[in-house]
Amino acid sequence: xxxxxxxxxxxxxxxxxxxxxxxxxxxxxxxxxxxxxxxxxxxxxxxxxxxxxxxxxxxxxxxxxxxxxxxxxxxxxxxxxxxxxxxxxxxxxxxxxxxxxxxxxxxxxxxxxxxxxxxxxxxxxxxxxxxxxxxxxxxxxxx
Numbered sequence: 001x002x003x004x005x006x007x008x009x010x011x012x013x014x015x016x017x018x019x020x021x022x023x024x025x026x027x028x029x030x031x032x033x034x035x036x037x038x039x040x041x042x043x044x045x046x047x048x049x050x051x052x053x054x055x056x057x058x059x060x061x062x063x064x065x066x067x068x069x070x071x072x073x074x075x076x077x078x079x080x081x082x083x084x085x086x087x088x089x090x091x092x093x094x095x096x097x098x099x100x101x102x103x104x105x106x107x108x109x110x111x112x113x114x115x116x117x118x119x120x121x122x123x124x125x126x127x128x129x130x131x132x133x134x135x136x137x138x139x140x141x142x143x
Contacts, residue, residue, distance in 0.1 A: 021092040030087075030094035037080060037102045044072060045109075066117055073110040080106060 048069040055061035084099035 021090050021095075023094075026092040026094045029092065030098040033083065033095060034098040034102065037083075037099075041076070041102070041106060041109075044069070044076070063117075063121075066113070070110065070113050070117065073106055073113065077103060077106045077110055 048065060051065045052062050055065065080099055080103045084096055084103060087095035087099055
């Protein structure tokens, strides 16, 4: 007589990537993540705008707030990318797409803010070297 060997649960079933996330829970989580991340981004942008408005034209305060906002967006971008990686590991395609859309939006805003700051604060022109001779009209030192 043979006896049936009882089936042991697979040791890999406990990992999130071992089975696909159900569509219903994936869509619910993706909507919640998308709305939460979007609300956080809107609140941070509104807060930045209000702080700049409250600075009353003080350029030092405006620059400090702009740099703080750029740093915040950079960290928020990393958090959203980490959530996208977790969504990919959990095999949740809707959550992955939602996180990637927010990451693209944050990357565009982050790049635009950094570009605007760099345009408003160009590098100073270098000082002329010791051997520099200005070219004056009629001086005869122009080459």
